[in-house]
Amino acid sequence: MxxxxxxxxxxxxxxxxxxxxxxxxxxxxxxxxxxxxxxxxxxxxxxxxxxxxxxxxxxxxxxxxxxxxxxxxxxxxxxxxLTRADVLARHAWDETGHLDLHADHETSVDAVGRFAGARAAAGFRSFSAEAKRIHDILDKPFLQGSKTYPPGLMWRIGLRRIGALLAIRPYESLWKVLGEHFDDPRLRQLFGRYTTYCGSAPFHTPATLMLIAHVEAQGVWAIEGxxxxxxxxxxxxxxxxxxxxxxxxxxxxxxxxxxxxxxxxxxxxxxxxxxxxxxxxxxxxxxxxxxxxxxxxxxxxxxPAKRSLSAMVWLAKARTSGFPLNHHNVFFSPDYPREFAEIAQGRVPSAPTAYVCALDRGAGAVPDGPERLQVIVNAPANGDTHSYGPEERERCTSTMLERLQACGLELETPLPHALVTPSDFSTRFPATGGALYGxxxxxxxxxxxxxxxxxxxxxxxxxxxxxxxxxxxxxxxxxxxxxxxxxxxxxxxxxxxxxxxxxxxxxxxxxxxxxxx
Incomplete structure (x- = not known):
């Protein structure tokens, strides 16, 4: 049968x-x-x-x-x-310049040093080493293994390796540990942002999650199509x-x-x-x-209080000027704690960090004319209880554009775009409130x-x-x-x-x- x-x-x-x-x-x-x-x-x-x-x-x-x-x-x-990216991502805080992280580690060290000084470069080295150590401890026992609980993880890592268990730093916040590596608040912000990859705030996540930075440092690829x-x-x-x-x-x-x-x-x-x-x-x-x-x-x-982040996502085909876009770009908020505090209060940040994916850029390509863009701003997962009406959508679009302009990036106005909100994500994925990461x-x-x-x-x-x-x-x-x-x-x-x-x-x-x- x-x-x-x-x-x-x-x-x-x-x-x-x-x-x-x-x-x-x-x-x-x-x-x-x-x-x-x-x-x-x-x-x-x-x-x-x-x-x-x-x-x-x-x-x-x-x-x-x-x-x-x-x-x-x-x-x-x-x-x-697939094409491996030479530049992992481009980061900016204002119009004074930007910081690229590269596929080549030593090139990134030099870039950090030029951006924030020799002490920052040394901090980046120590941070990278610790992120790799945590990743290597957890890769096979946890990331590639079936779900387990702390005793099971301890067994998989090895009871004799108690030092390894302590080295993953689960009881310290990532934000605190970043302060051990970086004096420059911009660099704490940059490497804290990796927690948003799993929809979380760097102030409340364990330092264990610095392993995400190591994962990205191992390579980012663009897929044709x-x-x-x-x-x-x-x-x-x-x-x-x-x-x-x-x-x-x-x-x-x-x-x-x-x-x-x-x-x-x-x-x-x-x-x-x-x-x-x-x-x-x-x-x-x-x-x-x-x-x-x-x-x-x-x-x-x-x-609901335990949900991950949702997002406001703008999809546009528009002309750009000013800031030299790479494929992946991050324009940081001037006040990171305030950004996440506002999200926790159920509001889209008033001065948000904006991620811009310039979909038509890569390997040095610069479009001659309008280009496809995806812009993401973190938002609360309240799409099942809050309706994002026209006025709020327009206000959020304005604050997003203001952040880009503060870093030197100008987008065509009026911006031809579609906007996806937490309400839209909540409808598409019922019971989530629009949370994108569980x-x-x-x-x-x-x-x-x-x-x-x-x-x-x-x-x-x-x-x-x-x-x-x-x-x-x-x-x-x-x-x-x-x-x-x-x-x-x-x-x-x-x-x-x-x-x-x-x-x-x-x-x-x-x-x-x-x-x-």
Missing amino acids: TETPTIIIGAGIGGLASAALLSARGVPVVVLEKDHSPGGKIRQLPVGDAEIDAGPTVFTMRPALEAIFVDAGARLEDHLT GMSALAAALEGVARANGARFRYGANATWIPTRGGRVIGVGLESGEVMETGSVICNADPAALAKGLFGKSVARAVRPVP RASHGWAASFLRPGSRTAIHGLYCAGGATHPGAGVPMAALSGRLASEAVLHDRASTRWYHRKATAGGMSMRSANAAPTG
Whole structure:
């Protein structure tokens, strides 16, 4: 008899990685996606005559993605054209100049020294060494391993390596530890910003997260065709291995019997039977009951106060002048503590830090005419309780432009753009309030509180940026690997057979819809 397929809800990076890896091992896979293309948070939106990336723009941890392609029977370089960036990012605080961090470490040391002096250069060396040390301690035991708790992590690192456990500095804030390396507040701000990669504030995250800076220092790559090309490549590998994709298929219900998954229900009323489901939606949708009450206990809910950051995201095709844009650019707030205090109070910052991705720049390219831009400002994850009306949207646009102008960057006015707010993200990803990274990484225990690949419901697994090991495209891909490994382990010990899909007939279907991207 034929096995029932593993059903993956959502064609985000975590779901795509799971599909590619499971299908390579001969497991029948069906991916259900409510949208009409793969990617999840990776997507493009039209602005005028241009398609502009509206999701993640930074590609790091190339070896982790290469390994997933290899284990799925493919080679990354056969599917994607990648160019390594010489400049990781360009940073500015005002019109007096900017600081570039480079792919070459010694070039970065020299740049920091020219920008802030010899003492700052020495601080950058010590910071980089500590960030690498923390990364190397946690890479295999935690980042690439299944979810664990402190005793399990201690065991994986090695009980004899008590010094290594202390070296990851989980009980000290990153902001405090940055002060040990940098006297210049601008450099504390620069390296504190890496915590926003997981939607968190540097004042409340453990110093452990300085490892993010080391990850980026190992290389940033530009993908020809943008991040959407990565999603398409993973989909192509999964299809070649036999995985099936159903787009426009909104999964709204995960029925159970005896504490075990027995199927997936769609908005259309169809029910597909299965014994294993990988949920690539935000786990908050499970906890909220949006996939049915029977699976609401699968993961712990995230209280609104514990949510990660959301964002205001401007997508534009416009002429620029003044500041010499690189591909990745950061224009810092003049008052970082105030910026995050205002977010904690539920407000978009009055003088925000703005990230600008100049999508058409790279390898020295300078567009002759309007160029595609994605501009991001951190915002509170209150999209389910606060409506961002026209007046507030206009005010936020003005404050963003003022910050860019203060650093010497002029954008065409009026700015032709589309604006995505926390309300829009909340609608697209229900139960999150627009939080883009799951639970904020505030406090020493936060990393252990993220859902892992296994849940409290047998046969139900999680993958995606809001699950272990954390946010970001590479981490989401690693979560997909972990979910696939859990499914393979459990399928090896269970006999499952294919049963004909039916419409209804298992239990009452939830009336609520949930995200599948």
